[in-house]
């Protein structure tokens with residue numbers, strides 16, 4: 356499938372310094388659009404560290420009756436919003452300057468900062484410790500169990516995030532030796548619904564970002580349109596590479612659409628071809644449920660540092676937030692979080708912008724063909 360890649364110069368100045376700055380710049384770009392655009396904000400409870408309001412902003416660009424829509428999600432995991440904002444601001448500028456053309460009968464829907472609290476406070480989760488990307492489960496039914504998360508708890512005789520680094524390393528290495536690498540990654544990160552202070556906690560009710568998605572789906576009757584959803588993430592996989600992760604079932608219309616549009620770089624956790632292991636409660640599933648056979652949802656995941664480093668940094672973050680009186684330590688650690696999820700390296704940021712342009716162009720071309 357051919358697609359048009361915008362060749363305008365890449366400017367890493369689109370990477371924001373904070374959630375508040377990102378929001379301001381994003382809104383400024385919206386105001387520069389000359390085509391039809393409909394803006395809708397979704398306020399979130401709480402405030403940011405500088406007293407700023409927390410809002411998920413959305414904009415629909417193009418004809419309101421378009422039968423095809425490219426949906427760009429950012430900040431599903433709060434702190435990963437730095438790259439998400441950069442990609443969205445870059446795309447808005449390209450549209451405003453006429454450097455890209457949205458195909459006929461097609462609209463672009465951007466959802467900015469799905470987890471604004473985590474973005475503002477430089478955490479992955481929301482104010483209740485909930486990982487939005489483990490939250491799409493049916494809360495009226497028994498919640499998924501993660502027996503290996505419990506096994507780790509028993510092995511360490513307490514939560515893994517409360518152990519000290521040396522004790523944790525020994526326990527995790529022992530677990531990996533006995534059960535294998537994939538089992539270890541699933542134990543920690545596949546999702547758990549038993550420990551609100553722990554990592555990858557799916558919550559006990561629909562979180563803000565899920566309600567925003569459901570609201571947007573209703574507002575624009577998205578179940579009646581063909582959708583190319585791209586959810587922007589960072590922190591897993593090879594440094595600077597944007598992996599296209601498809602969590603549709605391997606033999607499904609969604610996977611076939613992803614492979615037709617994005618080619619051989621599509622990776623499937625269910626087939627073990629992705630840097631991501633299979634997970635429960637992914638935001639994907641809320642969208643899969645309303646998608647027709649000409650649609651697909653992919654995660655565009657930009658790698659940074661090793662998965663072991665990701666786990667150690669995240670577990671330390673949960674340790675600091677599980678205990679009170681850690682104000683300064685949390686602040687210091689937020690800088691380490693920031694470096695893991697959005698390296699300041701200009702080359703990394705250029706790779707993110709280039710690859711995002713490429714994948715967005717493929718998605719637009721795919722959904723509109």
Ligand SMILES: [Zn+2]
Pocket residue numbers: 432435588589
């Ligand atoms: Zn993520």
